[in-house]
Amino acid sequence: MSGTETKTLAIRLQDVRLTLGGKALFDGLSLGLDAPRVAVIGRNGAGKSQLARLVCGLTEADSGTVTVAGVDVAKDRKAAIGTVGILFQNPDHQIIFPTVAEEMAFGLTQQGHTRADAAAMVADMLAKFERANWTDRAVHTLSQGQRHLVCLMSVLLMQPRVIVLDEPFAGLDMATVLRLTRYLDALPQHLVHITHDLDSIASYDRVIWMEAGAVQADGTPDQVIPAYRDAMTRMGERDDFADL
Amino acid sequence: MISLTSDIRTPWHGLPAGPKLLALCLWTLALTWVQVVPVALGACAAVAVLYLPGGVAFVRQGLRLLKPLWVFAVLVGGWHVVTGEIAQGAVILLRLAAAIAAANLVTLTTRLDTMLAVVERALAVLRVPPLFRKRLALAVALVIRFTPVLAQKGSQLVLAWRARSARRPGWHLMVPFALTALDDAERVADAIRARGGA
Amino acid sequence: MERTITLIALFAALIAALGLVPKFDLASGVPITAQSMGFMLAGTVLGAKRGALAALLFLGLVALGLPLLAGGRGGLGVFTGPTLGFLVGFPIAAYVTGALAQGWAAKGGFILPALAATVGGIVVLYGFGIAGFAVVTGKSIAASTAIMAVFIPGDLIKAVLTGLITQGLRKARPDLVVA
Numbered sequence: 001m002s003g004t005e006t007k008t009l010a011i012r013l014q015d016v017r018l019t020l021g022g023k024a025l026f027d028g029l030s031l032g033l034d035a036p037r038v039a040v041i042g043r044n045g046a047g048k049s050q051l052a053r054l055v056c057g058l059t060e061a062d063s064g065t066v067t068v069a070g071v072d073v074a075k076d077r078k079a080a081i082g083t084v085g086i087l088f089q090n091p092d093h094q095i096i097f098p099t100v101a102e103e104m105a106f107g108l109t110q111q112g113h114t115r116a117d118a119a120a121m122v123a124d125m126l127a128k129f130e131r132a133n134w135t136d137r138a139v140h141t142l143s144q145g146q147r148h149l150v151c152l153m154s155v156l157l158m159q160p161r162v163i164v165l166d167e168p169f170a171g172l173d174m175a176t177v178l179r180l181t182r183y184l185d186a187l188p189q190h191l192v193h194i195t196h197d198l199d200s201i202a203s204y205d206r207v208i209w210m211e212a213g214a215v216q217a218d219g220t221p222d223q224v225i226p227a228y229r230d231a232m233t234r235m236g237e238r239d240d241f242a243d244l
Numbered sequence: 245m246i247s248l249t250s251d252i253r254t255p256w257h258g259l260p261a262g263p264k265l266l267a268l269c270l271w272t273l274a275l276t277w278v279q280v281v282p283v284a285l286g287a288c289a290a291v292a293v294l295y296l297p298g299g300v301a302f303v304r305q306g307l308r309l310l311k312p313l314w315v316f317a318v319l320v321g322g323w324h325v326v327t328g329e330i331a332q333g334a335v336i337l338l339r340l341a342a343a344i345a346a347a348n349l350v351t352l353t354t355r356l357d358t359m360l361a362v363v364e365r366a367l368a369v370l371r372v373p374p375l376f377r378k379r380l381a382l383a384v385a386l387v388i389r390f391t392p393v394l395a396q397k398g399s400q401l402v403l404a405w406r407a408r409s410a411r412r413p414g415w416h417l418m419v420p421f422a423l424t425a426l427d428d429a430e431r432v433a434d435a436i437r438a439r440g441g442a
Numbered sequence: 443m444e445r446t447i448t449l450i451a452l453f454a455a456l457i458a459a460l461g462l463v464p465k466f467d468l469a470s471g472v473p474i475t476a477q478s479m480g481f482m483l484a485g486t487v488l489g490a491k492r493g494a495l496a497a498l499l500f501l502g503l504v505a506l507g508l509p510l511l512a513g514g515r516g517g518l519g520v521f522t523g524p525t526l527g528f529l530v531g532f533p534i535a536a537y538v539t540g541a542l543a544q545g546w547a548a549k550g551g552f553i554l555p556a557l558a559a560t561v562g563g564i565v566v567l568y569g570f571g572i573a574g575f576a577v578v579t580g581k582s583i584a585a586s587t588a589i590m591a592v593f594i595p596g597d598l599i600k601a602v603l604t605g606l607i608t609q610g611l612r613k614a615r616p617d618l619v620v621a
Contacts, residue, residue, distance in 0.1 A: 058403055077410035086407050093397070094404035096420055098614045110409035140614065158408065247507045250519045271524055312515055316524050319589055320579060336579050342524040351507045351517030359506040378449055383499055385573070386451035391458040398463035415603045418476065419610040422456060424482060426618055427610075429452040433444040442444050 009069050009161055009190050010034055011055060016064035017052065025050055026213045028064070033192055035205035039193045039221070041228055042210035049195045051210065052139035052166045055192060058085045068162055081151075082111065085160035085189075089167045100126075100134045102148055109156045125153050129183075145176035152183065162190045169197060198225055247356045250305050254298040256353035261362045264350050271441040272343050281331055284338035291345045302352070313341065360384065379442055390428065396423050446492060453484050453496040454503070461512040475512040479600045479607075480568075481532045483560040485539030486608040489620040493540040497533035504529075527574015531567040538562035543608070543621035555621045556605025564594060598613050 011033040025047050033055070040048050053059035054066050057073025057080040066073055073080035088094045097103040101122050108118035126132050129149065139147060146226040148168060155163060165184070169177045181200055184191060195201060207224040209217040217224045256264070278284050297301050317337055324333025360381075367377050398421055405413045436442050457480035469500040484493035500510065509516035521529060539562030568590060576586040584608040 045250070055402075056407060057407055077406070081408060081410055088400075088404065096401065096404060096416060098419065098610065107408035138614070154408070177372040212417060246509075259462050266516065280537050300470065307516065309519055312513065312520075313523065315521075320524075320581075323585065323589065332580075336581070340523065340578065344519040347518035347522040351519060354507065356507055363502075363506070379443075383447055383451040383454075384503065386505055387454045387458065387499060388508075390452055390455040391462070394452075395449055395462040398459055403531065415476075415607060415612075418479070418483075418607045419614065421459075422607065422611055423614055425452045425456040426449070426487070426615060428465035428576060429445070429448040432452070433448040436444045436448070441448055 010066070010185045011069075011162060011190075011192070012067050013054065014067075016054060016061040016066060018054070018061050019058065020050070024213070026054075026061070030064075030215065031208070031215065033166065033206075033208075036190050037204040038190075038192050038207070039201035039204045039207045040192065040210060041196070041198065041201075041207060041224075041231075042216070046210040047213040048210055052164045052192070052194055054162050055081070055162070056084045058086070071150055081160075083160055083186075084160060084162045084164060085155035085158055085165045086166065087148075087151055087155055087168045089170050091144065091151045094151055095139050095147060098138055098140070100139060103139060103150060104154045104157055107154060111158065121157055129153060136244045145172055145180065148176075149170065149182060149183075152180070156187075157207055158191060162192060163187070165191060165193045165195070166198065167194055169195070169200075178209070198229070201225075237244070248309070248351050248356050250298070250352040252298050252301060252305070252339055254353055256294070256297075256349065256383060259353075261350075261354045261358045262391065263326045264354060265362065268346055271346050275339050275343050278339050279335065281334050281338070283336045283340065287342040288338050288345070291342050291349065294349055295345075298347075305352060306345060309352070310345060312346060316340075322419050357408065382436075382442055390425075390432075393428070394421075394425055397421065409428075449488055450492050450496045453480075453488055453493075454500040456480060457484065457496070457500045458503075458508075458510040461510055461514075473505045476600075477512045478532075478563070478597065480562040480602055481536045482539050482601065482604040483607060485536040485541075485562055486543040486555045486558060486604060486621040487611060487619050488502060488540065489544055491536045494533045494537035497536045500531055501532065522578075524578050525571070525576050526578055528567065528571035529568030531576060534570060535562045535567035538566045539604075540620065544562030547621065552602075552605035552609035554605070557610040558621065559601040559604040560598065561603070564597050567597075568594065 013029055013031040013033075016026050016029045017024075040051060042048050050059060054061060055068065055073065057066065057068075057075075060074035068080070068083050071079045072081050073084060090148050094188045095101060097102050097106060100117065104125065105115070105118040108121055109115060112198070113121070121218075123135065126134055126220055131149070132148075134142075139150065142150065169180060172180070177197070177200070184193075193201060194205070201207060202221050202225070204221055207217075207221050208220065209224050217227055257389060275287060278287060297307050298306075321333055324330055324336075335339060364377065364381075367380075398417075401417050401421055402413050457477060460477040460480045462473070463476075476521065481493075484496045487493070488496060504510050504520060505518045506517060507517050511520060518524070518617065521525075539558045542558035542561055543555050546558060571611050572586045573588060574591050576583050579586070581589075608619065608621050
């Protein structure tokens with residue numbers, strides 16, 4: 001991925017409506033997520049994960065459009081997969097194959113590369129992360145942090161232009177989070193990062209605070225995060241569990 | 245897990261399960277003697293009448309449960325039209341409809357815990373050892389608890405596949421899916437052992 | 443003993459979940475429900491006895507009114523219908539599959555479990571299925587066989603896939619998988 005590409009990449013949600021399980025989740029949401037580093041914060045159930053799925057094209061909106069770099073991600077799956085990658089919260093929910101090499105090669109063979117080419121690309125990626133000896137490792141012998149890395153490498157191999165991160169570090173220890181954060185920060189791809197970890201996004205370009213399927217606040221970290229902290233602190237001080 | 249029991253009250257909901265099941269057995273048996281179309285039609289009508297106290301919505305639920313019969317009806321009906329034995333084909337289909345609709349009626353009007361109670365009583369009557377009965381109850385509870393959990397895991401795996409492939413999910417997904425069931429079984433066994441064992 | 447109970451129960455739950463998750467694409471472009479594969483896998487993975495018990499537990503819950511069969515079907519109606527023979531045959535097919543797979547204890551291959559699944563999941567299962575169909579509908583065995591034969595190719599593919607999946611599971615959990 002060329003590091004000198006400064007072409008802005010347009011992620012556009014236009015008048016998106018989505019109903020899930022009878023509940024209206026998004027009602028005419030329009031959003032542009034163009035900056036290289038965008039964070040999405042908000043309470044659980046605010047719609048952050050569904051937003052992630054819409055941006056990847058894994059969920060199709062009932063009406064409205066979602067495009068990334070001009071690609072209709074829900075309808076044109078082939079192009080979408082080469083444009084947007086996603087890292088889910090739990091690696092055990094996204095690793096399909098038993099060995100590292102098979103798992104990493106999957107996306108490549110699905111994109112049309114031959115097995116030999118895919119294997120070579122996997123070897124390159126492992127070497128770049130200094131994990132060449134992982135090729136035939138069984139995934140279940142790896143630690144949680146190591147599995148996260150396998151997922152990250154698998155996504156990077158598909159050379160997407162945007163990577164959506166759905167709370168990728170939940171439950172990891174601090175050192176592992178710092179290490180993985182360093183890898184992410186160095187990536188040339190645009191990142192859309194959904195997280196509860198407010199410290200990790202302090203230097204992002206933009207923070208979007210979602211509440212009940214709509215944008216509550218949208219600005220720089222300095223503008224949004226203090227307001228979010230205040231609101232959450234006030235909510236936490238209430239004894240009323242009704243909205244938990 | 246949502247069972248097929250209907251939430252629309254009918255007079256049949258109040259009846260104990262045992263007699264209903266017995267009646268169903270006798271009815272299905274009696275149907276095997278039906279050989280002519282008018283009698284078969286009469287049997288269907290009789291069952292249909294039993295659905296009426298539940299109202300239109302209830303009848304609709306009953307019809308929905310009969311939907312799978314359509315494929316079969318086309319297959320067998322078509323066969324009989326081809327071989328020219330239309331009356332015989334009609335009897336078969338009508339008999340089946342009468343049997344299945346009656347069985348569905350019992351399912352729609354009997355709650356899961358009532359059914360389980362009948363099973364328990366039957367096992368007690370058959371002098372099945374209490375330890376086995378306890379373990380069976382545990383197994384039933386585990387299936388009901390874990391089916392939605394595994395289904396959700398399956399959906400997540402499908403999502404993980406679709407995130408990296410434009411093709412429909414293949415058989416490879418069965419491996420991590422089955423592994424989840426095996427691994428969950430290990431963990432739950434530990435949890436049970438930690439609480440006194442089974 | 444706890445492990446045996448949970449393995450049987452969780453595998454029954456797996457068979458049920460296979461009916462709930464949208465269809466897998468089992469052979470490049472052919473969408474088939476994977477649920478019947480669950481019964482054969484129960485045999486190759488858990489062995490004859492536990493596999494059959496998992497199948498029986500699953501069927502018991504279907505009879506009690508839970509919509510666990512693919513397509514949300516369930517209740518006593520399915521046991522009075524034309525698929526009665528297959529339903530009865532599933533636990534037996536699982537048993538036979540498991541017994542053969544255990545006996546042939548494949549050392550790393552997929553062909554032997556696939557063969558076991560073919561004998562159990564097709565020969566035995568269809569034997570019961572066709573007989574049941576003939577009894578319930580009053581048709582001759584020949585006619586019933588002709589009608590049911592249309593499903594055999596799909597199930598043959600599933601038998602082979604059962605072998606491949608068993609092989610994959612064996613590699614991941616060698617001490618848990620029986621075949």
